[in-house]
Amino acid sequence: MEEYGACQGLKSSWPSGRGLAREWVGPTGWDRNKALRPRGGRSAVLQRWNAYPSARAFCLHPFLAGRHFGCTVLPKPRDLVSRTNPMAGSQGRGRAAYTFNIEAVGFGRGEKLPDVVLKPPPLFPDTDYKPVPLKAGEGEDYMLALKQELRETMKRMPYYIETPEEKQDIERYSKRYMKVYKEEWIPDWRRLPREMMPRKKCKKAGPKSEKVKDMGKGASLTNTADVLKKIEELEKRGDGEKSDEENEEKEGGKEKSQEGDEEDDAAAEQEEYDEEEQEEENDYINSYFEDGDDFGADSDDNMDEATY
């Protein structure tokens, strides 16, 4: 214990071993309640003491007093206690033994201290003072109205993604007329990572579109040009080559971008969004044959098919 230079002089007076602070040591090590009872009034120190249970275990040796973080008030060995507080030594277990000058924190000796609280604070504590009334004024009223209006507006924007509802047992008549029709929003694909675009490589189960596998046969898409475009684009997708810009008329307001891939995908994606909207009436699930990862996740939601 060379590092604890200041205490070296005391070494001779300490017998070694664990039996030193006997009255605090129970059969399983530190007896928490006894060790803590003297410190009922000093909540900050108490908190720290509780926060480091390992430190308490470490406190066995008197040389380590104060040497590690947080633990400033330690149980002292018997000798010291009897020197400062003649009462505590003889009483032992029953009496609160203060190891420091209790006057320093403002409590008189022998005064009744409040009990240690051993549970979390109440969920709805009583307040002694009523809160100050809210600010009222033209600005505040306007901001309040704005806030409520914004809340409503946000729900109608295309950015608010509704959770797909469970299919109800009876289809309510009013539901059809209470739907909110939202504008579509298509992000600017040039600013987003390429993986963001939804890609439907696999076939769909709807009658309106037949993609990848059936591209050789007659397409049931309304626009055969689209099918040819799709074939080309799907062939090129693996190569990562740029394709020509073919979709000006489809895009409408969009300008050509240098990466033709995004254009095609945007067209595909726009069509896919349309088809998603159009196909909501029937029972087919669009994403039924998505990537292998999602197969398990999706099929649990819609139990239209019988499981064997």
Place this chain on the structure above:
Amino acid sequence: MTQAEIKLCSLLLQEHFGEIVEKIGVHLIRTGSQPLRVIAHDTGTSLDQVKKALCVLIQHNLVIYQVHKRGVVEYEAQCSRVLRMLRYPRYIYTAKTLYSDTGELIVEELLLNGKMTMSAVVKKVADRLTETMEDGKTMDYAEVSNTFVRLADTHFVQRCPWVPATENSDPGPPPPAPILVISEKDMYLVPKLSLIGKGKRRRSSDEDAAGEPKAKRPKYGTDNKEPIPDDGIYWQANLDRFHQHFRDQAIVSAVANRMDQTSSEVVRTMLRMSEITTPSTDPFTQPLSSNEIFRSLPVGYNISKQVLDQYLTLLADDPLEFVGKSGDSGGGMYVINLHKALGSLATATLESVVQERFGSRCARIFRLVLQKKHLEQKQVEDFAMIPAKEAKDMLYKMLSGNFISLQEIPKTPDHAPSRTFYLYTVNILSAARMLLHRCYKSIANLIERRQFETKENKRLLEKSQRVEAIIASMQATGAEEVQLQEIEEMITAPERQQLETLKRNVNKLDASEIQVDETIFLLESYIESTMKRQ
């Protein structure tokens, strides 16, 4: 991110964007930067939905992406930006006070949509303004453009980082994600557009379009056949500039409360002069000479030079130290101590909280300890002139509330408690952080309570909405008074009472949220300013 912040972010995202976006957003805030597949796997949502949610979040500047090695793109959420969503009404109201209705609508559109091109903003705002005007009048695009340019010049709106123009002959495969660049000088550069047109009033036949099947709904952007002239140049609201404005407002009103109106005008002039020259994170503004201030005073104030000098001296001598004197040239060089001002505001907030929570005697002790920095138990009783028992009780109440902390000064190296001084002190930074955390919790509680109240009375609310819709349609087709009365009586008197109570409660909760957000702003500014200086 603390649990309270995450909870608040979750509530905000859910209210504004729905459950799916909320799930993805909260997951990203909790776990940090993650690639796409990991997000889909961890949250258990389909890849498609994750992509949609991420698109929405990126559009609103809540999530950014980064390309890592081997082409993996990782997405990171910005928790502090999500918390700004609470402040949207304040931003919009500020724009209204500075640039009237046009500015207000521009900022509102930009905040609601995240980023937009200038032409899209101008068109939408013109349409909205036209609807509110009287029949036959329309709003010209030019006027809206002018307001937009003014907003850009005063830095309230700024350009988003853009995709750099690469040459066409790029041999390699395109990168997995575009690297967006931004340059300081181009950030507020308005493109030269000649937007000619007028706002269109939405025809009443459009409202019947709601009954049409979805397939016939016009697609976004396909109405407009000509190419957009400023395609790719997106604008967003510059929240930092708004924060600077709020901070200036707070300082000016503090000076007005402490001294008088004229001194607050002087301080406002000084702040206005250093708006563009000083970055908002500096602890001091640039030194301004008294002559310059005199010249820049608003026209209505005709105080003489000597009076101005007297005011400046008074301000510089004030113990709050908002204004400091940094030299004597030019009639005296004065700076505004932004950091000290924020510190005083945060301290005032703390004092006010202690007073309202624990009483005025506790507040006296708190101010005493603030002033004297470190005090022993005995000294507190003496200086505050409060009996020992009560002083002790109050000190421990504040200690357990973490407003005051204990500093130990050992007399001996073995830290013996009987030979240690225990001093009470106030650590403003940690108390401010504690209070900020509490504010986040309060707002989360307020939002939850409001949602609960609304859910409880959902049936009643829907009924009242239906009745209103019926009345409106009947009034449009010209119905008699008696019929209207009948319809109104569909809602009984106790139900009306219930609706009134609900409305009052929801209003109170909403107003509380806005005002707690003001406290959050002050505390966050102070903490940020302190952290920058370290």
